[in-house]
Amino acid sequence: MASGTQHVTEQLDQVIVRFAGDSGDGMQLTGDRFTTSSALLGNDMSTFPDFPAEIRAPAGTLNGVSAFQVHISDHDILTPGDSPNVLVAMNPAALRANIDLMAKGTILLVNSDAFDERNLTKAGYGTNPLTDGSLSPYTVYEVPMTSITQEVCKEAGVKPRDAERSKNFFALGLVSWLYTRPIEPTINWITERFAAKPQVVEANTRAFRAGYDFGETAELFESNYEIRPATFEKGEYVQVTGNQALAWGLIAASRLAGLPIFLGSYPITPASDILHELSRRKEFGIRTFQAEDEIAGIGAALGASFGGAIGVTTTSGPGLDLKSEAIGLAINLELPLVIVDVQRGGPSTGLPTKTEQADLLHAMYGRHGEAPLPILAPKTPSDCFAAAIEATRLAVKYRTPVIVLSDGYLANGAEPWRLPDLDTFEPIDPGFASEPNHVDDEGNPAFWPYVRDPETLARPWAPPGLPGLEHRIGGLEKADGSGNVSYEGVNHERMVHLRRDKIAGIASDIPLAEVNDETGDAQLLLVSWGSTYAAVAAGVKRVRARGMKAAHVHLRHLNPLPSNLGEVLGRYAQILVPEINLGQLSRILRAEYLVDAQTMSKMQGVPFRVGEIEAAITAMLGGKS
Amino acid sequence: MSESNGATATAVPVTARKDWSSDQEVRWCPGCGDYSILAAVQMLMPELGVRRENTVFLSGIGCAARFPYYMNTYGMHSIHGRAPAIATGLATTRPDLDVWVISGDGDALSIGGNHLIHALRRNVRLNILMFNNQIYGLTKGQYSPTSEVAKVTKSTPFGSVDTPFNPVSLALGAEATFVARTHDMDRAHMQETFRRAHQHNGAAFVEVLQNCNVFNDGAFEKITSRDARASMLIPLQHGQPIVFGAEGSERGVIQRADGSLEIVSVADVGLDALLVHDEARDDPGLAFALSRLAHGPYEPTPIGVFRAVERPEYGTQMSEQITDAQAKRGLGDVAALLRSGSSWTVD
Structure with missing residues (x-):
């Protein structure tokens, strides 16, 4: 018309x-x-x-x-x-x-x-x-x-x-x-x-x-x-929301690994759409299990991982609270598990439909004991696809639970997405154990579940079904190597160090932090993570258009952090970390690198506006907004 | 791992008890009823025609939960109360496995009560053995959800005031398809009951009355001791009149006109008047009534299989939905999935 x-x-x-x-x-x-x-x-x-x-x-x-x-x-x-x-x-x-x-x-x-x-x-x-x-x-x-x-x-x-x-x-x-x-x-x-x-x-x-x-x-x-139409890179585009892209990413990861997905989940806003989407896609061999509660959701996922599937659980803040104990078990069992936390306003029931980024420290430290695990966060709705694949890759390769921190804004927000070439994603090798890896005192072949790969420090994944590899694992501390129950103090300390070193070592397996610093002489560095990427990137663009200099680094991996991050942060006189929380990443950066990372906080259930970022940069650079 | 990985065409090797025992030293208190349950299971396994590598023992926390360490199979000692949930994920993704859940009264009925009832109603193919000693043993003697009212323990010095669960009644109320009771003093009865649980295609719940000789010694003595058994245990046998007691003084169970059950002298009513046990009865009402015959382990108590009915198994149905979807839509194609909404091309 x-x-x-x-x-x-x-x-x-x-x-x-x-x-x-x-x-x-x-x-x-x-x-x-x-x-x-x-x-x-x-x-x-x-x-x-x-x-x-x-x-x-x-x-x-x-x-x-x-x-x-x-x-x-x-x-x-x-x-x-x-x-x-x-x-x-x-x-x-x-x-x-x-x-x-x-x-x-x-x-x-x-x-x-x-x-x-x-x-x-x-x-x-x-x-x-x-x-x-x-x-x-x-x-x-x-x-x-x-x-x-x-x-x-x-x-x-x-x-x-x-x-x-x-x-x-x-x-x-x-x-x-x-x-x-x-x-x-x-x-x-x-x-x-x-x-x-x-x-x-x-x-x-x-x-x-x-x-x-x-x-x-x-x-x-x-x-x-x-x-008029925007100038896009050539390619085929679709419109996706974060939850949709995340579900599709899990499916793609399942194909890359050649392993079925088992999703154990309990309905919760704003994560339920991932459960819905995966439930519709049974032709991909996906089992979706609407559990009796959040704990059963992760428990069943972990059981499926023990059986050789990719166990996944999806939730939001209150659910992550409930899953803490099972995450600790997964860390001790050293089994792959993908945990998706679509963050919303907290504490408690908080703001169920509004976005927030205040679960970072929970993801980092929300378990008793020394219980490290990898954490990553997608930056845009479509990036949830690649983040799900990366989380699965790390979980499988390092035999560890991985937390993906999405948020309400990414989950429901939509954007055009240039479809990736699926062949560019590396296959994920489950590397199942296939034979005994030890000889017992009597000279018989034996299987020790906690013998580690010298490079990754990952233990063997031996799902039931192979004779000669029968083994028992559990939440009690295990003797290094044999995996038998051990209450011995020195062994415990060694195991704590091994679990820490395994996760810390992932830093060598993730991309270096890339700084966007057009002229190379900016004094101010903005650090974004997760969904703050968009407003920060747009804000930096705006101030540059006004002749100011600001650099931007975006962190997808929150634990471990990229290995060059300390060096990057050290190059800038001023560091600003806009976060939809009270300063959780800046606290980590200050603790890790002894840098004066400043917090820019907003907790109104909505993302930063570009204008707010622009004003903050301007103020830090001593200019007028 | 594909679902078929565990299954091979070769015959199941002949095994003996020692093949099912791990090299770990068993560390229950000397005299614990758990030893006889472990022995019963280890001796039964070679008779079941199953493979060690396809067998998994899974547990939560508590004395009973150490069980998997002593079985030379795959196993997991998990966290308190969660074993039925973890086992659900394992059993549904790996229908080729034989999954046993070992639990106690605190683990299964207190902290893990929610997972137990849902595993039962879903009818996941699991053999759930719940060792009931009516006490918290591992934490050194607090009362449990099956402890009798007025139980004096460290945490209830003035006596407990809460009404206990009757595990069989609870399981029946949770839509369980297989519910049984046995006890640690009778290996043959345990083995027969576990064998039946293993044969059942769905969630099988077995309450094992188990003596904790340290914190609750003799809890079941009045009904399970050698002298008491004949007059205090009521063996349920499918298709048979419910009768018990020493020869000459047999007693039996009749159903009154109002539907309630009563224990009577067989001599008074005659064998034909007795209730004939029907474990396959679809309506769980009678099984429930049987579970209420004894108010505690001091009155004649039914043992054996209360209920064994067929209902579609959860994991099987989950798998069927996948097979059906694949038959109708073909194996999923990721490239097509990404284009399932509207897509457009920029040249």
Whole structure:
């Protein structure tokens, strides 16, 4: 559908749209559809779903507001954007909850039908913001979305109450027109998704078209906008979320190792989607086990690892607490295990649907005894794929549990992903033990489960099934070599050192830290880890555009750290570590390297804005922001 | 490791008890009932026609949990209460293995109660032997979830006040498909019970009454001592009237009109009036009623198989879903998986 002659179509290089409504209004779905049609147009994009923990908080209240922010552009972007250009507000609460994010002059598209006294009161408005002048700094478009939707659906015989539920598609249609998105992909999607309910297909399609046509014909808008495709590297692209990429990465790792996956998991936000995704993919030989609790989830995964599978458990903070004892067992048993912690706000139940990075020290130290294990964190949603493969590689090669620290932002955020060439990933050799490795006192061949590979210090992995390799392992301290129970002090100390050295030695098997320092003479180094990568990289780019110098190093491996990191940190006079916690990585860096790593902390359940990073860098460099 | 790795076409080698004993010194207290259970198991294994390399003994924490160290098989001594969960992961990914879970009353019913009931209801192919000595032995004598009310221990100097679990009742309530009871004073009965548990395709739960001669000596003496057995143990035999007691003074179990059970003198009612034990009965109600006959190990107590019914095994069903998915969709293709949503190409 071409835009009408009365409208001018202007070019934009990027736009940030935020859809907000009640948690039952379908805002996540609306945002997701807008994202997909933008991705198919070839725009770069980054999304940020921002929803409450309640499935359906009381309608019309601030607590129930669910939002989806999407940043689309004609160039390479890293974040879902700081401040939206357009806010779609389906009711007064959605407006009130999000208005502080909006800069002056930005567009508010409001569903005027919802601005009745009852909804205004529920949202805590004393007067109607549409009429009291408080919105004068913004460009406000009042659109009676509910009544138009009901009107167009009535013709198809849909009752007004049912039709009301399609109003999100009206909003989607209107925004699709405003940003010249194609309508076919969405109509096809509606037809497929609701195939079992023809009347819903009809209602949603009519609402969607009505929204699109409203933009075209209502003479409310002077122009609509076009965002040209971004210049991407050649290749095939898909849109992925972090949880999806992580699940796919595990599947790819299973293929690379030639071993089946066993996922033991207990439903928990925001990690459940990994369980869902893997449960759908049984053709890959995956066993998914929804356990009775978090402990059984990891226990069963560990049992599967003992049997020669890739044991995986997925969880979030509260679940990681419960798994601590079993992680300690896995460290003592020295068996491969992949533990995925999709971090959320804590402590305790905390902020189930909001992002945080405050589990790093828990991952590092959250077990009794000296219990080290490798930790790594993906940096973007699509990077979860490679992180899952890397975690599996380390787990298998070093016979150790590995913790992957994803977070709520990565888990639900989406971005375009250039599909990797699967052949570029190295196979993962399980290296199962195949024969006795010792001779007993009587000269008979024997199998000792704790004889170590001299290079990796890994012990043999001998799943049951081979005669002559029968052995017993357990949580009690074991004698070096034979693996028999040993309470001997000197042996214990040796085993503690061996377990430490094994994990520390992984530093020689991971990439060196790579500093992005354009001119090579920056004084300030920014250190990012996990999902802070995007805002930090974008912030550094911005200050450079303003003539300032800042270097950036991103850490994917948090334990062990890259072997050159001390040297890298030592080169800079100032070090800034932005983290969604109170300074957990900076604490590690200070302890490890005796450097004055400064913390930049934010704990609001949302990622850093690029502007915040930019301001912090500017302040540290003594400039004005 | 592929699922078939353990299975080979050659005949199962003939073994003896010593082949199933590890080189580790057994370190239970002298006189502990665990010794006779270990002996019963080690002597039974050669008769089961199974391979050592395909056999795994898994345990949690407690005195009983040392058991795997003494078996020359694959084994894991894990953490407190979690053995049924760990065993679930192992047994479902490796249907070729014979997985035994060795547990105690504290391990299985207290800290690990959740895992036990879920393993039972799922019907995972596991042989779960729970040594019940009604005491915490390894931590030196605190009361356990099966200790009788008013039990005086170090942690209950004024007597315990909580009602104990009846392990057989609990297992039946947890939808278990195989539930049995035996005791450490009768090797033949133990072996027969363990053999039945091993034959069962699903989760088999066996309560083994076991004497802790250090912290709870004689807990079962009133029913399991040589002199008491005949009059105090009620052997359950499938298809047979439930009868016990010395010749001439036999007693039996009848079902009253209201459905409840009663112990009566056989001479009074006649053999035909006795309840005939049906372990395969789908409804667990009668098995449950039998489990409630004794209020503690001082009243006539049924032993043997309470319940043995067929229900699809968990791991088998898990595997079938995979086989079905592969039959319908083909073996998974990672490249296709990555393109399962909308994809677009940039030239």
